[in-house]
Amino acid sequence: MTTLLERFISEAREHLESAAAGLLKLERDPADEELINEVFRSVHTLKGASGLFDLPGLTRLLHAGEDLLGAVRSNRLTLDPEMVDALLDTLDRVSAWVDELQRHGVLPDDADVASVELSRRLRAFLPNVEDVVTADALASPTSRADWLAELPEADRLTAFAETLAGGPALLAVSYVPDDGCFYRGEDPFNLFPQLPGLRSLQIFRREPLVPLAETDPFHSALAFRALVAQPRAEVEHLFRYVIEQVTIVAVPPETLILPVGDLVNQRVLPPLAEDARRRLGARDFAGLRIAVAGLLERTDGRLWLASALRWLDAVLAAPLPNVVWAAAMIDAIADVNASPDGDAKARGIFSPEPEHLVPPAVVPDKPMAARILAEQMRIVAIPGDPEILRRRMAGVAATIGNLLTSLGWSVRDGELSTVTAEAAGGMPGRLLELITGLGNRVERAVDGPAVAPASAAPLLATGTMTDAGQPSSGEAAQVAHVLKVDQAKVDVLMNLIAELVVSKNSLPFLAKRAENVYGSREMGREIKDQYAIIDRLAQEMQRAIMDVRMLPVSEVFERFPRLVRDLSRKLDKHIELRIVGEDTAADKTIIESLGDPLIHLVRNAIDHGIESPEQRAAAGKPEAAMIQLKAFQEGDQVIIEVSDDGKGIDPMAIRLKAFEKGMITEEKADALSDQEAINLIFLPGFSTMETISDLSGRGVGTDVVRSAVEKINGTVTLSSRKGEGTMVRLSLPLSMAVARVMMVEVGGALFGVPMDGVAETVRVPRNRVRRIKRSEAFILRDAIVPLIRLRDLLGLRSPTDEVEEEAVLVARIGGTVVGLVVDRLREGIDVVLKPLEGMLAGMRGYSGSALLGDGRVLLVLNLKELL
Amino acid sequence: MALVFTATRVRFEEVCTVEDALPLLEFLKSTDTPEIDLSPCTWLHTALLQLLLTAHPRMVGAPADPALARWVAPLLEDGRRGFDG
Numbered sequence: 046m047t048t049l050l051e052r053f054i055s056e057a058r059e060h061l062e063s064a065a066a067g068l069l070k071l072e073r074d075p076a077d078e079e080l081i082n083e084v085f086r087s088v089h090t091l092k093g094a095s096g097l098f099d100l101p102g103l104t105r106l107l108h109a110g111e112d113l114l115g116a117v118r119s120n121r122l123t124l125d126p127e128m129v130d131a132l133l134d135t136l137d138r139v140s141a142w143v144d145e146l147q148r149h150g151v152l153p154d155d156a157d158v159a160s161v162e163l164s165r166r167l168r169a170f171l172p173n174v175e176d177v178v179t180a181d182a183l184a185s186p187t188s189r190a191d192w193l194a195e196l197p198e199a200d201r202l203t204a205f206a207e208t209l210a211g212g213p214a215l216l217a218v219s220y221v222p223d224d225g226c227f228y229r230g231e232d233p234f235n236l237f238p239q240l241p242g243l244r245s246l247q248i249f250r251r252e253p254l255v256p257l258a259e260t261d262p263f264h265s266a267l268a269f270r271a272l273v274a275q276p277r278a279e280v281e282h283l284f285r286y287v288i289e290q291v292t293i294v295a296v297p298p299e300t301l302i303l304p305v306g307d308l309v310n311q312r313v314l315p316p317l318a319e320d321a322r323r324r325l326g327a328r329d330f331a332g333l334r335i336a337v338a339g340l341l342e343r344t345d346g347r348l349w350l351a352s353a354l355r356w357l358d359a360v361l362a363a364p365l366p367n368v369v370w371a372a373a374m375i376d377a378i379a380d381v382n383a384s385p386d387g388d389a390k391a392r393g394i395f396s397p398e399p400e401h402l403v404p405p406a407v408v409p410d411k412p413m414a415a416r417i418l419a420e421q422m423r424i425v426a427i428p429g430d431p432e433i434l435r436r437r438m439a440g441v442a443a444t445i446g447n448l449l450t451s452l453g454w455s456v457r458d459g460e461l462s463t464v465t466a467e468a469a470g471g472m473p474g475r476l477l478e479l480i481t482g483l484g485n486r487v488e489r490a491v492d493g494p495a496v497a498p499a500s501a502a503p504l505l506a507t508g509t510m511t512d513a514g515q516p517s518s519g520e521a522a523q524v525a526h527v528l529k530v531d532q533a534k535v536d537v538l539m540n541l542i543a544e545l546v547v548s549k550n551s552l553p554f555l556a557k558r559a560e561n562v563y564g565s566r567e568m569g570r571e572i573k574d575q576y577a578i579i580d581r582l583a584q585e586m587q588r589a590i591m592d593v594r595m596l597p598v599s600e601v602f603e604r605f606p607r608l609v610r611d612l613s614r615k616l617d618k619h620i621e622l623r624i625v626g627e628d629t630a631a632d633k634t635i636i637e638s639l640g641d642p643l644i645h646l647v648r649n650a651i652d653h654g655i656e657s658p659e660q661r662a663a664a665g666k667p668e669a670a671m672i673q674l675k676a677f678q679e680g681d682q683v684i685i686e687v688s689d690d691g692k693g694i695d696p697m698a699i700r701l702k703a704f705e706k707g708m709i710t711e712e713k714a715d716a717l718s719d720q721e722a723i724n725l726i727f728l729p730g731f732s733t734m735e736t737i738s739d740l741s742g743r744g745v746g747t748d749v750v751r752s753a754v755e756k757i758n759g760t761v762t763l764s765s766r767k768g769e770g771t772m773v774r775l776s777l778p779l780s781m782a783v784a785r786v787m788m789v790e791v792g793g794a795l796f797g798v799p800m801d802g803v804a805e806t807v808r809v810p811r812n813r814v815r816r817i818k819r820s821e822a823f824i825l826r827d828a829i830v831p832l833i834r835l836r837d838l839l840g841l842r843s844p845t846d847e848v849e850e851e852a853v854l855v856a857r858i859g860g861t862v863v864g865l866v867v868d869r870l871r872e873g874i875d876v877v878l879k880p881l882e883g884m885l886a887g888m889r890g891y892s893g894s895a896l897l898g899d900g901r902v903l904l905v906l907n908l909k910e911l912l
Numbered sequence: 913m914a915l916v917f918t919a920t921r922v923r924f925e926e927v928c929t930v931e932d933a934l935p936l937l938e939f940l941k942s943t944d945t946p947e948i949d950l951s952p953c954t955w956l957h958t959a960l961l962q963l964l965l966t967a968h969p970r971m972v973g974a975p976a977d978p979a980l981a982r983w984v985a986p987l988l989e990d991g992r993r994g995f996d997g
Binding site for chain 2: 231232237260262266267
């Protein structure tokens with residue numbers, strides 16, 4: 046995988062998350078412009094970045110999403126829950142693809158088909174599909190079709206005329222089948238005649254010509270380029286199975302104006318320019334066309350000039366001729382006439398790339414743009430009756446619109462139509478202002494160094510130019526301070542530091558050896574001094590790396606607004622989610638393993654806990670139910686509470702259910718306290734739901750929660766009041782990289798017992814040990830504590846010598862207290878716990894191993910599994 | 913089979929598929945001045961089109977099918993040998 050792709054993947058995740066979060070907030074507050082801008086920006090940035098890679102399906106889907114968001118942003122659409130659903134599905138899909146990209150470096154095989162389907166779903170919301178596609182394609186950097194000049198001029202002229210006369214927008218379709226396409230049953234050429242809007246087709250060879258004798262008839266070597274007047278969705282549908290080999294680009298009509306022909310044998314023409322400009326200024330299109338026709342008659346049809354004249358005629362023939370285009374054509378013709386040289390093949394009037402429409406091609410023509418604007422000012426100022434005014438303003442609006450298009454500029458959506466409508470109503474003030482603003486901008490664009498206007502920004506509103514591509518200094522500074530690092534690298538660093546911590550522990554042993562074996566006290570002390578320094582540094586390093594690995598719980602909380610929204614929509618329950626303390630941080634491993642348990646808990650709360658709106662009303666509760674996720678730190682533990690204000694758990698119902706399922710006896714059911722009864726739901730296979738729903742109630746949820754939490758050395762407690770709600774509390778260690786264990790000696794070997802399971806250590810005189818049938822017990826503060834001999838449990842050899850006192854480690858395991866008899870109690874130490882690997886991986890009873898300072902391996906016991 | 917071969921001429925009958933590619937190639941290779949008659953053709957597979965564009969045989973019958981007449985015939989007419997753009 047390339048570094049670039051890696052960067053893209055990590056950034057894509059951020060953008061996807063922020064877009065999804067924004068969408069959810071937006072659904073609640075659709076009027077928040079800042080939010081919609083934010084979501085739009087995320088999707089837009091993502092789409093732009095995806096263009097760097099060959100991911101057509103992904104880019105297309107994001108493009109569709111961006112279009113929809115763009116329509117919402119410009120108030121052409123109001124966001125509704127269905128749209129949010131579609132957009133969220135889109136983000137989910139893209140995020141699944143990003144995961145796939147990370148794993149395999151490519152999109153899944155069905156990505157293109159899925160992308161087409163989902164894009165269509167998104168586009169179905171759009172009021173006018175074509176309109177949006179064209180507008181966006183103009184702004185998108187991928188929109189270029191530089192081969193338009195190679196299409197026959199006659200085809201281009203026809204398509205141009207049709208479009209200006211109100212026909213569908215034009216698309217440039219380029220299809221390069223791969224060489225094995227015949228084997229897959231594809232027939233590339235025959236797709237094109239199926240397009241009713243096909244206006245021009247160019248068939249060419251994408252490989253050098255092979256002599257017939259060496260030709261492989263099943264090796265596809267052709268490629269196709271077409272000009273199509275048809276909605277994009279229809280074209281995409283036809284090419285849906287080969288869409289990754291097809292590029293579809295919107296073609297603004299003026300980019301077709303590419304006169305071709307011989308520039309060398311240019312005959313000097315009578316001065317056309319002066320007369321033509323005069324007629325154009327006077328809007329004498331008919332007269333100008335006659336003049337052009339006359340010239341054309343006297344010009345060799347193969348010349349560039351003839352071609353240019355034909356195009357000028359086509360521009361003028363439109364129902365509403367575009368003055369800017371015509372003027373540019375006339376200037377170009379005059380130019381060529383004056384200096385007949387240059388690129389004979391295609392001398393474009395308008396560059397096909399919209400972003401290059403600006404300097405030097407058109408903008409330097411300050412007199413032209415300024416003249417047009419001045420002309421419009423004059424027209425606006427002429428008084429007239431309402432009907433004439435209205436028509437005149439429509440003309441002005443069209444002219445200004447065309448001017449903007451040809452300059453690659455834009456004003457705020459709808460602004461132009463609003464102000465011209467005002468002018469038509471007799472209030473030309475704002476229209477004049479706008480034209481003046483444009484005039485100033487033309488001056489600046491010409492006088493200043495070639496500054497590319499950022500076409501998306503509402504430049505006119507502020508009246509200032511944005512220098513595109515220059516991040517503000519604030520942004521730059523921010524970027525410099527954040528370093529993105531692969532998590533695996535941090536993990537490696539942490540492992541190294543952990544090993545350093547362990548190996549520095551060997552220095553005191555070395556000091557002892559220096560003293561005892563080599564008889565050098567001095568040396569021993571020096572080693573100890575050095576050890577103190579290394580110890581401090583190692584501990585600081587450890588703290589620092591722990592800090593790096595700390596993640597806020599918002600990492601896992603983030604997904605819940607979405608989950609709660611989806612489920613509450615599905616179940617028709619009105620639920621508010623409150624998140625408290627999302628800044629609370631814990632080690633990455635802890636945070637990551639929290640996801641599944643929390644999902645189970647929240648689902649349970651929604652499905653089982655929260656009542657239906659009717660039940661809530663009957664119980665006198667507010668209609669909107671509340672689920673709260675709360676995180677906070679307590680000592681060296683992170684506490685996460687999931688609470689709801691639902692119906693709570695009925696201890697009686699639990700007792701009954703457990704008894705019915707044969708999990709407990711009747712006597713035991715009666716003997717249980719309410720709290721103990723509630724805890725029964727953590728037993729495997731327990732579910733009170735009558736029917737298995739889509740959401741939860743499969744009888745695995747709570748069991749999974751408990752085992753997942755216990756795996757990371759956490760505990761779960763549940764409290765509930767019938768009718769008032771339920772709260773589940775997860776207590777988790779802040780970090781699990783370094784574990785504190787108590788060392789014990791059994792049968793001559795050292796074992797570790799995790800400190801969090803150790804309640805206390807006591808010495809019990811032999812005569813105080815009671816024998817109850819075959820088991821032993823002793824009394825600790827008026828409670829009977831069963832005794833278990835770890836030696837027997839581990840199958841170690843029994844020592845023959847009897848001792849006066851038993852060393853007992855009192856452990857608390859899941860609420861019950863057990864006394865473990867060991868040979869000797871040793872000190873507690875910090876160790877880096879490594880899981881058992883290889884052949885030992887499946888061994889029960891051990892949670893892992895740790896290396897001691899003197900090189901010995903310490904096996905750490907898992908008491909829960911052992912007992 | 914939709915191709916009908918005579919000594920120096922091949923007629924494309926209605927739908928001509930990729931399966932006709934190999935016989936067509938053999939014919940084009942083994943005939944000195946091959947001639948083609950596309951007039952009854954309604955569907956010309958890309959593989960066949962590709963062969964015709966490589967060998968450029970003389971077209972004695974132009975296709976009646978409007979799509980083929982519009983997009984393919986001009987490429988095969990006399991005097992237009994090159995189509996590489």
